[in-house]
Amino acid sequence: MRKFTIRRGHYAGEHIIYDSLEEAKTANIKDIKTPWYDSSVKAGDWCLADDGYVVQCLNRFRLVNKKHRSGQYTDTFRFPNGTFYVYYDKKGNRHIKNFYAVAARNHKSSLGNTSVLGRYMTFKKKHFVTLVAGGMDPYTAYLKAYNKHTASPNGVWIQVNKLLNDEIVREALVKELKPFMEKVEDKIKEATGHKSILDFMVDQLTTLMIDMKLSAKEKRANIKLMLELFGEPLGIVKDKSQKSKRELVEAEFEVLRPPELSS
Secondary structure: OEEEEEOOOOOOEEEEEEOOHHHHHHOOOOOEEOOOOOOOOOOOOEEEOOOOOEEEOOEEEEEOOOOOOOOOEEEEEEEOOEEEEEEEOOOOOEEEOOOOOOOOOOOOEOOOOOOOOOOOOOHHHHHHHHHHHOOOOHHHHHHHHHOOOOOOHHHHHHHHHHHHOOHHHHHHHHHHHHHHHHHHHHHHHHHHOOOOHHHHHHHHHHHHHHOOOOOHHHHHHHHHHHHHHHHHHHOOOOOOOOOOOOOOOOOOOOOOOOOOOOO
C-alpha cells in the first residue's frame, strides 16, 4: 500500500493505492471492479488497473462532441493518477488505452514530473523504473511499460539495455532500489539459490562478459548498474558520501628563519 498525494485541485489530498488484489482484500476492500471501465463503475468504487494495482475511482462522466451526430462519445474516468478515457465510435466499438496506476503523467501529484521518478523522464520510462523497482525483471517490465508484447526477444533485450544505459533511468532506478536493498538481496538469493550476493554478482558478471548477443557498450552499462546497486554493500565500490581526498593531519613543526645577512 502507498499513499498518493494530489497537491491541488478538486481532488487534492491523500489517496490510497493498493499494490495487489490480495492487499486490498486484506484491507477489507471487498468489491473490486474489473475491468476498470466496466459499465457499473461509479465514483467511489475500487477498480483493478491494468498493471494489477487497486485504485479508487474519484469520478465518472461522459463527454459528447456536438459535431459528432452518430452517437460517438467518450467515457471518462477520474482516478488519483489522472483522467483516463474510453472512446466509443459510431458503430459502438470501444477504443481503450491501458490504465496504469503505478505512476502519474501530470505534475500535480507525488508521482508526477516533479518527483524523483518523474523529473526529466517520459511516462513509459517512469513506468519501467517503477516496475523494476517493485521486483519485476527488466524484460517483463519493458513489455508491460511499452506494450510491446509482439516484439521479438532480441529486439526487447536491445531496448532494455538502451534503457539501462540511460543515465537518468539508471539513477532513478538506483535511488528507488537502495532503501530496499536488503529485501532485494534476500529475494535474489532465494530465487537463484546463491549463498551470498557476492556469488550472484560473480555469476552475473561472468555471464555478461561471455554473452555474444550484447555489445561491449551494453555489457558496460549492465555491469555499471550492478556495481551501483551492490558495489557499496559489498565493499567493491567506496561510499560516495565519504571523503575521497587526503585529509590534512596536524603535525608539530618548527619555523626556520633565513640567516641574517651581515652588513
